Amino acid sequence: MTSAHLNAAGAGLMPESVVAAIKSHLDLEARRGVHWAAADARHAIEETRILAGRLTGVAPTHLAFGEQASRLWALAFASMPLKRGDRILIARNDWGGNIVNAVRRAAAAGAEVVRLPMTGQGRIDIEQAAALVDERTVAICASAVASSFGLRQPVEALGSIARPDACLYFIDGAQAVGQFELTLPGASADVMVAPGRKWLRGGRGQAMMALSDRALRRLVEPIIVDQSAGTWCPDDRFLPLEDARRFEAWEFCAAGRLGLRASFQELDRIGIANVRAGNDEKLRRLGANLRDISGLTVFEDEDAGAAFLTFQHASLPANRIVEELAMRGIAVASVGLDHARWELEARGLERIVRAAPHIYSSEDDIGRFTEELERLAARADLDRGRSA
Known part of the structure; x- marks a missing residue:
């Protein structure tokens, strides 16, 4: 059948070029060991960051990789300063994992979660949303396309709403990146995540997060750090890297990362x-x-x-x-x-x-x-x- x-x-189904890139690096790992194989492929691995930055509209320094888009979103959100009385505006059709993390963190901090108003057609109501933004608003969160219904959300218009300097705008691009034109600066966003396995067809276990200058300033101290994401000082202080790599872990699947690189190249070709x-x-x-x-x-x-x-x-x-x-x-x-x-x-x-x-x-x-x-x-x- x-x-x-x-x-x-x-x-999405991986194209042949993605499968070939993954298999080729696994063969190299089998012959030379995973560390040497990664060292041999370091330039190609770094090119993945350049291609991802180009797709999302940010410099490579503003691009972080991880295994799962929703975990990257949660890591950024957990690293955001939050106090009692702050307000988080979030779309009812944002990814469930994002909503759960926002609700749990707000409850712990004494912050307020407010659902963004929606039109009868199931899109975010921009005019009513604008009326909710005030000096207490520290985050606005939405998905470019919900995973539950396929209508594209007006995330660019949502990003054009005036917001406090300390307010971060989170976009989940899981169902958009790879099939719609969507960039972090184009949507005036601060944090945008996307997995490699959906419309990019890059395989499982690879995801990316694009960050604005404002996000890098606000998220200086990630809630979780890897020893490779900064400097461990003699006095036991930890100084995170200045760029988005502060959110990355040293351990990752090099073969999967190279598969993601191949998926970007395939998208450029098509x-x-x-x-x-x-x-x-x-x-x-x-x-x-x-x-x-x-x-x-x-x-x-x-x-x-x-x-x-x-x-x-x-x-x-x-x-x-x-x-x-x-x-x-x-x-x-x-x-x-x-x-x-x-x-x-x-x-x-x-x-x-x-x-x-x-x-x-x-x-x-x-x-x-x-x-x-x-x-x-x-x-x-x-x-x-x-x-x-």
Whole structure:
């Protein structure tokens, strides 16, 4: 059975160049040992930082790597000065891990968490959000695209709102970087994170964080430091590095980092505009197919520049749809309260199905997905009719 992968929002399929880069370095590690292999590849590894900085719009000195985007976000957020009475503005559809970390830290410090207002279409309401920003605001947090619904959020407009000098603007770019033009300075952001495994197709265990000058000034003392992230002084003081590497650990997967480098090179070869155009075309076909299936509700307008499409069926639970399709070799995902509680509760939902094609997704992939989903829906309708 041939497989169809429509889960780029979870993890995109690695191109051959990425796989080759990872395998090649693993072979080198097997021959020379991991330390010598990393030393041999140091220039290529450092080029990864340059390419990541170019993609996110920052100098290499303002780019940090880690294993997981949400951990980098949490590390930066935990390193931000916070006191009783401070206010954190955060979108209800931000990544669940970001929300949990913000809520926990605010509770410990006596700070206030305020949800950013949303429009009826599920986008951040910029005018109302601006009215919430005052001298107490120390952080504004949003995802460029939520993991629960595929509409692009107006993060550039949110960044244009006047805010106190001490206020840091956090953007989670997990569902945007690699398929939309999004840079840290373009969005007037201070902290922006993204993983390598989604739309960049760089494999698992690699993520990046871009920082502004303001963020580097505010986050001088990371809550956790690695001995390589600064200088251990004779008097036992620790002086963090002046650049973003203060947030990095000495230990990392060099093969994975080189795979990420290859993914940046692949994106440069294809062109992000071509990626977006290709994804838009696939989403239009996918959306048209889904809207023809009885009992199905699609939550995005595929003509409005969505990152992916989400839906629910009137009688088929989301988990069952995902499991049944998986047995037929078709990969989609579901998103539930465990990852998107605030957003789903606001919409009166518990779990939805997410279909996320990428440029490698073929017409046959979308056709097979549609046919199998139609069969599941028809069988559900038949079962419901028998039990009526």
